[in-house]
Amino acid sequence: MCSSSPVIAIVDDDKRVLQALLELLESAGYEALPFDSPNALLDSGVLYRITIVVTDIGMPEINGFELKRILHLSNPEISVILITGRYELIEGLSADDDSLILRKPFDSSALLSAISRSCR
Amino acid sequence: MPTSMLVIVVHALIFGFIGGYVWHMWSTRRERTVDKYARAIVEGMPGHGWSNDPSGRFTYVSPPALRYYGLEDTFIKMSGYPVGNFHEAYAEMLAHIIHPDDLQGTLDHWAATLQSGRPATYEYRLKRHDGVYLWHRLAVHPSRDQDGNITAWYGTQIDIEDQKVAELALRKREKELQILIDALPANIWCCDLDGYVTHFSKQLQEFFGCQLDDIPFEQRRVTRSNPGLIHSEDAALAEDLLRHSLATGEPLSGRYRMRRHDGVYRWTQQRGELLRDDEGNPVQWYGVAIDIDELKREEDALRYREQELRLLVDAIPMMIWTVGREKGITYFNKQLLEFTGITPDTGEDIRGLDATRAMAELVHPDDMPTLASLYERNPGDRGVVISRFRLRRNDGVYRWVEGRYAGLTDDTGVTLRQYGFLIDVEEEVQSQASLQNMQEKLGDAARSASLAELAASIAHEINQPLTAILSNAEACRRWLNLEPPNVARALSSTEAMINNSKDAAEIVSSIRSLFRRTPRERTMENLNVVIEEVTRMVSGSVSSGRLRIHTALDADLPMVSIDRVQIQQVVVNLVRNALEAVNAHNSASPPVIVRSRRQPGEVVIEIIDEGVGLPSDDRLGQAFFTTKSGGMGMGLVICETVVQAHGGSIWHKPNFPRGTVFGFSLPLTDAKP
Numbered sequence: 001m002c003s004s005s006p007v008i009a010i011v012d013d014d015k016r017v018l019q020a021l022l023e024l025l026e027s028a029g030y031e032a033l034p035f036d037s038p039n040a041l042l043d044s045g046v047l048y049r050i051t052i053v054v055t056d057i058g059m060p061e062i063n064g065f066e067l068k069r070i071l072h073l074s075n076p077e078i079s080v081i082l083i084t085g086r087y088e089l090i091e092g093l094s095a096d097d098d099s100l101i102l103r104k105p106f107d108s109s110a111l112l113s114a115i116s117r118s119c120r
Numbered sequence: 121m122p123t124s125m126l127v128i129v130v131h132a133l134i135f136g137f138i139g140g141y142v143w144h145m146w147s148t149r150r151e152r153t154v155d156k157y158a159r160a161i162v163e164g165m166p167g168h169g170w171s172n173d174p175s176g177r178f179t180y181v182s183p184p185a186l187r188y189y190g191l192e193d194t195f196i197k198m199s200g201y202p203v204g205n206f207h208e209a210y211a212e213m214l215a216h217i218i219h220p221d222d223l224q225g226t227l228d229h230w231a232a233t234l235q236s237g238r239p240a241t242y243e244y245r246l247k248r249h250d251g252v253y254l255w256h257r258l259a260v261h262p263s264r265d266q267d268g269n270i271t272a273w274y275g276t277q278i279d280i281e282d283q284k285v286a287e288l289a290l291r292k293r294e295k296e297l298q299i300l301i302d303a304l305p306a307n308i309w310c311c312d313l314d315g316y317v318t319h320f321s322k323q324l325q326e327f328f329g330c331q332l333d334d335i336p337f338e339q340r341r342v343t344r345s346n347p348g349l350i351h352s353e354d355a356a357l358a359e360d361l362l363r364h365s366l367a368t369g370e371p372l373s374g375r376y377r378m379r380r381h382d383g384v385y386r387w388t389q390q391r392g393e394l395l396r397d398d399e400g401n402p403v404q405w406y407g408v409a410i411d412i413d414e415l416k417r418e419e420d421a422l423r424y425r426e427q428e429l430r431l432l433v434d435a436i437p438m439m440i441w442t443v444g445r446e447k448g449i450t451y452f453n454k455q456l457l458e459f460t461g462i463t464p465d466t467g468e469d470i471r472g473l474d475a476t477r478a479m480a481e482l483v484h485p486d487d488m489p490t491l492a493s494l495y496e497r498n499p500g501d502r503g504v505v506i507s508r509f510r511l512r513r514n515d516g517v518y519r520w521v522e523g524r525y526a527g528l529t530d531d532t533g534v535t536l537r538q539y540g541f542l543i544d545v546e547e548e549v550q551s552q553a554s555l556q557n558m559q560e561k562l563g564d565a566a567r568s569a570s571l572a573e574l575a576a577s578i579a580h581e582i583n584q585p586l587t588a589i590l591s592n593a594e595a596c597r598r599w600l601n602l603e604p605p606n607v608a609r610a611l612s613s614t615e616a617m618i619n620n621s622k623d624a625a626e627i628v629s630s631i632r633s634l635f636r637r638t639p640r641e642r643t644m645e646n647l648n649v650v651i652e653e654v655t656r657m658v659s660g661s662v663s664s665g666r667l668r669i670h671t672a673l674d675a676d677l678p679m680v681s682i683d684r685v686q687i688q689q690v691v692v693n694l695v696r697n698a699l700e701a702v703n704a705h706n707s708a709s710p711p712v713i714v715r716s717r718r719q720p721g722e723v724v725i726e727i728i729d730e731g732v733g734l735p736s737d738d739r740l741g742q743a744f745f746t747t748k749s750g751g752m753g754m755g756l757v758i759c760e761t762v763v764q765a766h767g768g769s770i771w772h773k774p775n776f777p778r779g780t781v782f783g784f785s786l787p788l789t790d791a792k793p
Contacts, residue, residue, distance in 0.1 A: 016588040016616075016619075016620055017584055017587050020589070020595070023591065023592055024592070027594070085579070087579075104586070105583055105587040106590070108591055108595075109594070
């Protein structure tokens with residue numbers, strides 16, 4: 001399902017994180033697109049190009065979990081990687097949840113390897 | 121027969137002689153009679169008469185003339201002078217009767233007349249017998265025989281002294297006027313009643329670099345088709361002005377360009393007046409042409425600058441206003457008119473608005489009293505005044521704007537005008553409100569959350585920049601590991617890392633300030649300003665609800681020396697407590713009132729709510745005592761500590777009919793011993 005050059009969408013309402021992840025993914029040779037809210041991504045009209053979405057969880061209006069659910073309604077093939085700095089948000093999750101979740105601050109290699117695994 | 125013939129001849133001769141004699145006698149007598157009448161006329165007229173022989177020598181001088189000069193007939197006739205040196209002698213004789221200044225002229229004129237043989241007139245001064253010189257006018261004409269040879273000259277002269285004196289005086293006055301006109305540093309012209317120029321002053325001649333005589337007569341009047349010395353673009357105007365004045369007699373006034381001697385056209389201000397004689401009849405036009413080129417240029421430049429400024433004021437994306445010279449009239453620039461959609465009272469060009477009407481229509485009712493009192497209290501003459509309020513946009517939505525204005529006195533130094541601009545700060549206020557929310561959440565957490573929760577909140581705030589730092593660091597390493605290394609991208613990653621780190625440091629320091637204990641520097645502050653800031657801040661965070669805060673501030677509140685942040689925290693705490701009490705009461709939510717007033721030696725702040733009221737419990741103000749379900753009860757303890765550290769006191773009492781009054785006082789600095 002992953003093409004030779006995956007396009008990765010980054011969604012975070014914190015501009016610093018957004019910029020840093022964009023920088024990281026570009027330095028790793030990926031094409032990455034930044035969005036400062038889930039709605040910005042959903043309204044962008046480029047969903048067909050996206051193979052992987054890296055999204056923050058704690059955001060106003062639509063949170064990361066909801067975004068994942070909405071995305072999978074129409075684009076079940078898109079992989080979603082969740083990231084969060086609020087550990088309490090993921091404390092209640094059951095262990096067998098298949099969500100790929102990274103806790104901020106995460107090791108960059110962890111994110112990169114999660115992405116390359118999603119492309120396999 | 122010869123004898124009788126001789127007798128006949130002798131008789132004929134005798135009769136002839138007798139006849140001739142009789143004829144001679146008769147004709148002489150007739151001549152004498154004519155001569156007698158002529159003499160009577162000549163000698164009776166109020167003037168002098170005389171005759172000269174063809175060489176100019178006097179043959180007859182009328183007795184009145186002789187009496188006039190007091191001279192002998194023989195002297196004038198120069199009887200006894202030989203004809204040979206006649207001219208010198210003649211001149212010598214005339215020198216007795218003619219003014220020295222006129223003598224040579226008279227002799228020359230007389231010589232010329234004799235030579236030409238034509239009648240002539242001449243004016244000169246003659247010496248009366250008492251030595252007084254008087255002006256006379258003489259007229260001479262020649263008498264000729266059948267062959268046209270001049271037989272005699274006859275002359276008459278009359279006294280013209282009075283006339284000449286008047287004429288000379290007039291000429292002198294004219295000359296003086298001419299000198300005056302030429303001496304004036306002004307371009308003066310005269311023209312006749314038909315508009316033809318009759319005179320240019322010396323100045324004007326120098327300006328044009330030509331004499332009036334150089335200009336053909338028909339070109340001495342300006343017309344469209346013949347601009348002459350006037351700029352061709354202005355000729356029509358000049359002609360119309362002239363025509364109008366000529367037709368109506370009204371003064372001429374206008375501006376047009378005239379060509380200077382160097383070919384440069386200069387703007388002139390023309391003013392002309394019709395001169396009338398004593399009877400009121402028009403005589404001629406007098407005018408001045410003032411060179412206003414510099415002035416005109418300055419005017420044009422000023423007008424241009426004004427237009428530029430107006431364009432600039434309209435073009436910059438900022439809403440600008442000023443209170444006009446007329447009291448209470450406000451002028452809005454284009455941006456402000458468009459933003460508010462308000463229509464000016466006095467037309468599009470002027471953009472004047474009644475200030476009271478504009479404020480009433482555009483400012484949010486809740487912000488109106490504060491703004492009005494601020495404006496009233498501070499006209500901006502001591503510096504820039506800053507305020508924030510909500511302004512109605514043309515779609516009816518109120519937007520937060522920041523207004524800054526300053527008052528400037530005009531040239532007269534009396535009228536104070538306000539100049540101000542407004543910036544739409546809605547987004548900023550919104551983001552500030554959300555920042556405030558974050559801070560308050562953090563503050564709330566500090567007050568009510570468990571240590572674990574507090575730690576989680578802080579961790580999250582720190583984790584964000586930390587994540588960014590890690591990602592940027594990894595990116596930076598990757599950029600440098602490329603072959604060849606992408607240094608530019610690596611540098612920008614590093615730049616971002618530095619900023620992320622600064623953010624993290626700021627978060628840490630802001631958390632520290634929440635728990636700070638060390639006393640900070642105190643500054644002289646106006647508590648009203650602190651209160652306004654707090655109410656605005658807190659209002660922002662409760663804007664969604666129906667809760668309201670009213671202020672009743674003493675405008676003459678003296679300044680006090682305080683730790684601004686700490687006192688702000690006290691007011692925030694008390695106001696929030698009051699709001700929560702009202703909220704808990706859950707009724708029609710009457711407003712919370714924040715009041716400031718001055719008491720001898722101190723300033724008192726009171727926060728009044730009509731909420732649930734307090735239990736009569738002396739545990740109030742102790743740590744960990746709280747009437748609220750969530751909260752650690754630290755608020756009042758902190759307030760008390762802060763106020764006491766400032767040398768003031770804090771208290772509370774029940775409000776009537778319900779609720780609570782929390783108050784605290786701070787001592788005036790100069791009232792301290």
